[in-house]
Amino acid sequence: MGRNVRSDDMESFDRPGKRTRPRTKDRPDYSKLPTARVITIDRGRYRCQLDDDVLVSATKARQLGRKGAIVGDIVRLDGDVSGEEGTLARICAVEVRRTVLRRTADDNDPFERPIVANADQIMIVTALADPPPRVGMIDRIMVAAYDAGVKPILCLTKADLASPDELIAAYEPLDVPVVVTSPGSDLAPVRELLAGHVTVFVGHSGVGKSTLVNALIPGVNRSTGVVNDVTGRGRHTSTSAIALELPDEDGWVIDTPGVRSFGLSHVTPESVLASFGDLSAFTDQCPRGCQHGTNDPECGLDSAVARGDLAPERLDSYRRMWQAGRLKDWEL
Ligand SMILES: Nc1nc2c(ncn2[C@@H]2O[C@H](COP(=O)(O)OP(=O)(O)OP(=O)(O)O)[C@@H](O)[C@H]2O)c(=O)[nH]1
Ligand SMILES: [Zn+2]
Numbered sequence: 280m281g282r283n284v285r286s287d288d289m290e291s292f293d294r295p296g297k298r299t300r301p302r303t304k305d306r307p308d309y310s311k312l313p314t315a316r317v318i319t320i321d322r323g324r325y326r327c328q329l330d331d332d333v334l335v336s337a338t339k340a341r342q343l344g345r346k347g348a349i350v351g352d353i354v355r356l357d358g359d360v361s362g363e364e365g366t367l368a369r370i371c372a373v374e375v376r377r378t379v380l381r382r383t384a385d386d387n388d389p390f391e392r393p394i395v396a397n398a399d400q401i402m403i404v405t406a407l408a409d410p411p412p413r414v415g416m417i418d419r420i421m422v423a424a425y426d427a428g429v430k431p432i433l434c435l436t437k438a439d440l441a442s443p444d445e446l447i448a449a450y451e452p453l454d455v456p457v458v459v460t461s462p463g464s465d466l467a468p469v470r471e472l473l474a475g476h477v478t479v480f481v482g483h484s485g486v487g488k489s490t491l492v493n494a495l496i497p498g499v500n501r502s503t504g505v506v507n508d509v510t511g512r513g514r515h516t517s518t519s520a521i522a523l524e525l526p527d528e529d530g531w532v533i534d535t536p537g538v539r540s541f542g543l544s545h546v547t548p549e550s551v552l553a554s555f556g557d558l559s560a561f562t563d564q565c566p567r568g569c570q571h572g573t574n575d576p577e578c579g580l581d582s583a584v585a586r587g588d589l590a591p592e593r594l595d596s597y598r599r600m601w602q603a604g605r606l607k608d609w610e611l
Pocket of ligand 2: 562565566569570571572575577578579580
């Protein structure tokens with residue numbers, strides 16, 4: 280089912296403009312209606328931002344059926360779009376999504392949950408200590424990013440408490456940009472990575488994500504929790520994803536509630552491989568049903584390395600992601 284939207288989801292990072300039009304033959308034409316971005320959802324009410332920055336509350340129009348809108352969606356609004364107190368617009372259509380970031384509650388959960396639409400980057404926020412970093416969790420979020428065709432970035436917070444060197448070294452072969460922060464640190468490198476992009480911030484509760492968002496977007500007041508001394512976890516202080524426009528640069532930050540696990544039952548080796556574009560050329564000769572893993576005999580990726588056509592580090596990086604996607608939550 281989710282596969283049907285794949286061709287739109289899986290566009291490569293460097294061709295963001297290309298999109299396919301939905302079939303509109305037997306549907307009314309909504310193309311004259313104003314577009315808005317869904318910035319947050321609260322008890323069935325969609326908070327939308329029009330192109331001229333006016334904020335409008337909206338409900339789903341009946342013709343949308345069971346199809347929902349998610350944060351980051353670009354929607355067509357009908358009805359009262361004045362944004363005045365007490366007014367309510369209607370979401371008539373959801374524009375084709377460039378990307379959809381998904382997770383399942385855990386690896387046994389058959390229902391994939393779309394979290395955010397149209398992001399092109401995901402910032403994985405991890406504390407270097409308090410709470411301690413979990414490489415398994417970082418890898419799993421990276422797998423979800425690759426699956427969605429969204430570029431991962433690693434943000435290591437609380438560098439005042441522990442050195443980032445080990446983690447930086449661990450992610451070097453994956454070519455993932457890494458930024459390091461500590462209280463009062465210069466956020467210019469972070470801003471530079473965010474400029475011109477729609478970036479989802481994901482992280483375990485208590486890693487300092489809200490602190491970071493508040494520093495990047497002054498006045499937004501994301502509530503910060505205090506790490507609980509007993510559990511080492513932050514309080515769950517944020518409840519819904521919210522899209523926030525960057526004040527000085529073009530671009531959006533989509534802050535998501537703290538996550539404890541990241542189920543990946545929707546991910547296939549092929550969808551992850553698609554983000555390793557240089558590797559997919561070598562899998563044509565693979566035996567049927569090859570998962571391109573370490574123990575798959577005659578995998579074309581191994582032959583490519585043996586011939587010298589593919590760097591072994593590149594294959595190791597892909598296999599590491601492949602492995603992370605197979606691990607169950609409770610094995611982390
Ligand atoms: N030592 C240190 N503490 C930090 C840093 N950044 C944030 N903190 C503290 O870590 C705690 C958690 O920070 P938050 O920003 O609330 O973390 P969060 O990831 O948003 O957590 P949730 O709101 O629970 O999702 C707070 O007490 C912050 O003051 C840092 O760079 N160094
Ligand atoms: Zn293979």
